[in-house]
Amino acid sequence: MKTPILTLGLAAALLAAGGCSKSGEHRANPQTPEAQKAAGDKTISAGLAADSKFMAAAKAAGLDQTLAGAGPYTVLVPDDAAFGKAPSGTFDAKPENRAQLTGILTNLILPGTVMAADIDKAIEKGKGKAVLATMGGGTLTATKEGGKTVLADSKGDKATVTQADDRFSNGVVHHIDAVLMPAKGAAAPPAKAGQ
Amino acid sequence: MTRLFLAAGVAALALAVPAGAKPGGNGGGGGHGDRASASVQVRGGGGGHANNGGGFQAHGGGGFQVRSVERHGGFQAHGGGSFQTRGFERHGGFNGQRFAAFDRGHGRGAVSVEEHGRAHANAQRFERQQVRNVNREQFRSNRVQNREAFRNELRGNHVERVQNREALRDQFRNNRTEQFQNREALREQFRSERLARNENFGANARGYGIGGCPPGLESKGCMPPGQAAKLLGQPVSSAARIAALSALPLSARYLYPDTNDYYYRYGDGYLYRVNRESSLIDSLLPLAFGGYMPGTYFPSSFMNSNYYVPDYYGFNSFYQDSPYTCNRYVNGVIYQVNCMTGMIEDVVPLYAGGYGVGQLLPSGYGYYNVPYQYRDMYYDTSDYGYWYAPGAIYQYDPSSSMITSVAALLSPGFTIGQPLPLGYDAYNVPYAYRATYYDTPTAWYRYNDGYIYQVDPTTQLVTAIVASILRG
Numbered sequence: 001m002k003t004p005i006l007t008l009g010l011a012a013a014l015l016a017a018g019g020c021s022k023s024g025e026h027r028a029n030p031q032t033p034e035a036q037k038a039a040g041d042k043t044i045s046a047g048l049a050a051d052s053k054f055m056a057a058a059k060a061a062g063l064d065q066t067l068a069g070a071g072p073y074t075v076l077v078p079d080d081a082a083f084g085k086a087p088s089g090t091f092d093a094k095p096e097n098r099a100q101l102t103g104i105l106t107n108l109i110l111p112g113t114v115m116a117a118d119i120d121k122a123i124e125k126g127k128g129k130a131v132l133a134t135m136g137g138g139t140l141t142a143t144k145e146g147g148k149t150v151l152a153d154s155k156g157d158k159a160t161v162t163q164a165d166d167r168f169s170n171g172v173v174h175h176i177d178a179v180l181m182p183a184k185g186a187a188a189p190p191a192k193a194g195q
Numbered sequence: 196m197t198r199l200f201l202a203a204g205v206a207a208l209a210l211a212v213p214a215g216a217k218p219g220g221n222g223g224g225g226g227h228g229d230r231a232s233a234s235v236q237v238r239g240g241g242g243g244h245a246n247n248g249g250g251f252q253a254h255g256g257g258g259f260q261v262r263s264v265e266r267h268g269g270f271q272a273h274g275g276g277s278f279q280t281r282g283f284e285r286h287g288g289f290n291g292q293r294f295a296a297f298d299r300g301h302g303r304g305a306v307s308v309e310e311h312g313r314a315h316a317n318a319q320r321f322e323r324q325q326v327r328n329v330n331r332e333q334f335r336s337n338r339v340q341n342r343e344a345f346r347n348e349l350r351g352n353h354v355e356r357v358q359n360r361e362a363l364r365d366q367f368r369n370n371r372t373e374q375f376q377n378r379e380a381l382r383e384q385f386r387s388e389r390l391a392r393n394e395n396f397g398a399n400a401r402g403y404g405i406g407g408c409p410p411g412l413e414s415k416g417c418m419p420p421g422q423a424a425k426l427l428g429q430p431v432s433s434a435a436r437i438a439a440l441s442a443l444p445l446s447a448r449y450l451y452p453d454t455n456d457y458y459y460r461y462g463d464g465y466l467y468r469v470n471r472e473s474s475l476i477d478s479l480l481p482l483a484f485g486g487y488m489p490g491t492y493f494p495s496s497f498m499n500s501n502y503y504v505p506d507y508y509g510f511n512s513f514y515q516d517s518p519y520t521c522n523r524y525v526n527g528v529i530y531q532v533n534c535m536t537g538m539i540e541d542v543v544p545l546y547a548g549g550y551g552v553g554q555l556l557p558s559g560y561g562y563y564n565v566p567y568q569y570r571d572m573y574y575d576t577s578d579y580g581y582w583y584a585p586g587a588i589y590q591y592d593p594s595s596s597m598i599t600s601v602a603a604l605l606s607p608g609f610t611i612g613q614p615l616p617l618g619y620d621a622y623n624v625p626y627a628y629r630a631t632y633y634d635t636p637t638a639w640y641r642y643n644d645g646y647i648y649q650v651d652p653t654t655q656l657v658t659a660i661v662a663s664i665l666r667g
Contacts, residue, residue, distance in 0.1 A: 065600035112623030112642035133618025
């Protein structure tokens, strides 16, 4: 019994050692040089606190690399407290949960660079309402409430922009105080992972 | 009186001889007067023969047989006496009858010298005839015997041949059985070799192996779901015999991090979580999401139009139905189903619905298909490959086909002339281009998937691409 395990362990160690020289540096900078150049010095991925719950979730979903890419993206980042308010298990980093996680996060990413002022203008033009498309395939609705920009998901749950316009080389970040969920069955339904 | 008899005898002879010679075809002129009387019977005709008076041998020029040759040294008057002509009659031939008539004619009275001589000749002829008959009988019996013998021999040969044939058949049958057995043995060998190859192949399995095997793909390093499920609770060493397990690619390891309690192994489209303490596989994770696996039957309740592939992101045009393939969308996953059999051929989880890192690329889409404007930025290298599906460009590990990262998120593209899609109310042009492309009463600008588009504010139609920010 011991021998096969030892062999397996040895093989794994060899594999790991062999892989180090090759992908060690790539893990840090997995993009092609052109993609890195386009993203500039400080990307959204690098700019957000690495220990934040959002970045942990993004990493679990493999989106940290996306946010280190060329973009540009507009990212709505719920603060850590907002993550705590979400139903338990929503942001579990387990592989089985990755599909759901990915669906939630892509619903918080918008194409292009949308500044707070741009949203406000759109709300004005839209007679109090602006619809924003997300990368998850759904939409969010922006309104103004008490001088603050409020975003609502398809269910009507709302989040207020608490800190706007954090600029990065590949986009912009707005911090919000709640997690907005994607529409079920359409944009990002949680897919079951077989066990 | 004597003269009268003589005249009658001569007349009779004159009648008899030409008649006797006639059947031979060339009686040689027959007897003339008293000179000679040669009774020559020639069987078969055509050939000439010599008649030299003193006796002759007739040889058929044409291959006929001369049965007998009679030679008379001339006519001698022999002493009287009558004679019987039975022998002649027995022949039933022309001679016998002629002679019989003649005998009857003279049997009643005295016989002249000539007659007597003729009778003598006839007697000799009779003897020869008998000899000939004996010869004939013998020949006949010989011939019959020979024929019988030949027939028997033939029959014997025939029996022998049949026996030989049977033997040959048996031999052939035996050979065939042997060949068949050999073939079976070869097949078995081939099968086992292939099986062995598969076991070794798992580590490098590309393409399929996303949790199930459509028919025919087992040989490509894919393990059917049922077989993989049996490994739950088994020692990791037993799984290693069935699926070549390896550590995760380094680039994907962060997605399935090892802990103090367990570690992950990967092989044949499955992720195995191994309990460090017991070395038992305590969890099995197909590297594909969705409730149904390729090679299983798709529930018919999902085949109706409620489950057509949605049109957002252009999914329905990217995953088009064919006469043979029906695409259905359930819970964020596109199932490519064989329209005829209802068998799931491929599972394509969409990114928006959970397609993502740690999964394997669908086998049918393992080619480079990154949109044109992104190709300068995301191109295949020895370490990474890039693959596009609606919603994203994926980066994957070429050795395992495992998606290691989402290189770029994409939104449904714009096309010139189409109405501005819902959700682009807000200006979203990247910083670097804002000084150039800002909204005016006559033109709006919107960013989408690497391009800046111009939009007519009045009609809300996309009118032009004005810049490609990725290509400079």
